[in-house]
Amino acid sequence: MSETNAGELRQPALMSKPMVAILVGLRLVIGWHFLYEGLAKLLTPDWTSAPYLQYARGFFPGFFHWLGSSPGLVRVVDFLNIWGLILIGAALILGALTRLASASGIVLLALYYLAQPALIQTNFHVPLEGHYLLVNKNLVELLALVIFLFLPAGRLWGLDRFLHGWRIGRKSRAEVEAASAAVPAGGWRTRRQTLENLVGLPVLGVLGLAARKKYEWEKLHAITGATIKLPDLNLKDLKGEIPMGNLGKLKVSRLILGANLVGGWAHSRDLIYVPTLFKAYNTDRKVFETLELAERAGINSFLPATVQMPQFAKYRELTSSKMQTICQAFPTAEDLKTDIDKAIDYGATTLYIQGAYAERFVKNGQIDLLGKALDYIKGQGYVGGIGAHDIQVPIQCEQAGLNPDYYVKTLHSDNYWSAHPRANRVPFSVDTEKLPDHNQFHDNIFDLFPDKTIAFMGTVKKPWIAFKVLAAGAIHPKEGFRFAFENGADFICVGIFDFQMVEDVNIALDVLSNLNNRTRPWYA
Secondary structure: OEEOOOOOEEOOOOOOHHHHHHHHHHHHHHHHHHHHHHHHHHHOOOOOOHHHHHOOOOOOHHHHHHHHHOHHHHHHHHHHHHHHHHHHHHHHHHOOOHHHHHHHHHHHHHHHHHHOOOOOOOOOOOOOOOOOOOOOHHHHHHHHHHHHHHOOOOOOOOHHHHHHHHHHHOOOHHHHHHHHOOOOOOOOOOHHHHHHHOOHHHHHHHHHHHHHHHHHHHOOOOOOOOOOOOOOOOHHHOOOOOOEEEEOOEEEEOEEEEOHHHHOOOOOOOOOOHHHHHHHHOOHHHHHHHHHHHHHOOOOEEEOEHHHHHHHHHHHHHHOOOOEEEEEEOOOOOOOOHHHHHHHHOOOOEEEEOHHHHHHHHHOOOHHHHHHHHHHHHHOOOOEEEEEOOOHHHHHHHHHOOOOOEEEEEOOOOOOOOOOOHHHOOOOOOOOOOOOOOOOOOOOOOOOOHHHHHHHHOOOOOOEEEEOOOOOOOOOHHHHHHHHHHOOOOEEEEOOOHHHHHHHHHHHHHHHOOOOOOOOOOOO
16 A cells, blocks of 8 residues: 555555466466376376485485485475475465465475576486576476465456455455455356356366376376486385495395496497496486486495496485495506506595406416505505406405405306307406407307306305396396305395386395205305
């Protein structure tokens, strides 16, 4: 209100009908968006806000990561998020309790914005409509709702106006005349005015019909920045928790996530398109989804190469991940320290000397240098290991008195078609030159003599991580996991696509619960 020259109060002028129509339209579309988002989440099986919270990298990320880390808190957040969106959206469409709905919507959108602000290169790991600088749709809608927060109730078409007019009709004539100066008289009395106030009802009907059709067509809803849904994780189908073992002072899941698939190292034999396909599939976003899914499925350790550590560091920064890294280091005779230092600087949890590099030291008679590289790792206060494809590496390490905390040694059956004949297998030929003859090495076998591996590793009293247990996809996990664990492996490292995660974890659980033929003691 404002004062006249006589000091009397003057009611504010009414808005023009075009302005009313524009504001009502704005309120309807924001309400549509809120309600659709809420219904979509409600109808999408296993939808959860956990990934969005865990990927928060805005203001107060620790708070959002904390919310996303507890299943109980996530259920509360999911409930409030879904029903908050539904109720706010319905209220805005109907024009009912508009100011309360606007205030609630402002709070919800502010939380979305604080969790994932529109800053360049902070949201590339989640499916958004694009990358923005400071302003995105959450901020735009938030500011639009501020308008409706400060508009007096009953100024726009909707149930608020209808009820306001109804209340006026019950007051005395003097009160009606005073109130009518602010709100069109009889806002509830005529057919035209009633229809104006019920404008939201057909909008609700259209939205319901459209949502139903969309659900029938796509069976997928609302992949948006505010409340994303990652692919159906099926975590409810897990059969239990993966048992843990010890690598020195570290607790490590018996199933470890390998890095070859996410790095594009396919070992695809003569299928030359496969590495490119792997790299195209495993975008940053997909790698982060895979790591997050593995962690939620109970795998607590990842085995990357040094070159992959920056990407993993970004994942850990975005999610406050607790995933450990068993990092492959690549020391050379000319430079034992640089790559080890890089892995340490990137935050590796433990390091081991990669198999092909350890084999070069042994093959070249430089086991003393291999020992120095190992001592350098352990001298920095890290649990340190040695990797190998060839069984001669652990044999000579044990003979020379090297003392790794663990070995990372290949183990798989050679009973599959692409394995070249035993008579043609040459020691130290794995991870070297590929030969064109099918009867020679062509990236098609990784434990040349599995019987020798089983026999010698059975005498080694140190933890053993078996890798290439599926021979790069040539062996089914049910066979490969059992072969490795029953023949003495304490852990297995396996490359797993996101869509295989739950199945592979369950296979590992089944195998570990029924190891009738294992003779080697557990050393971890």
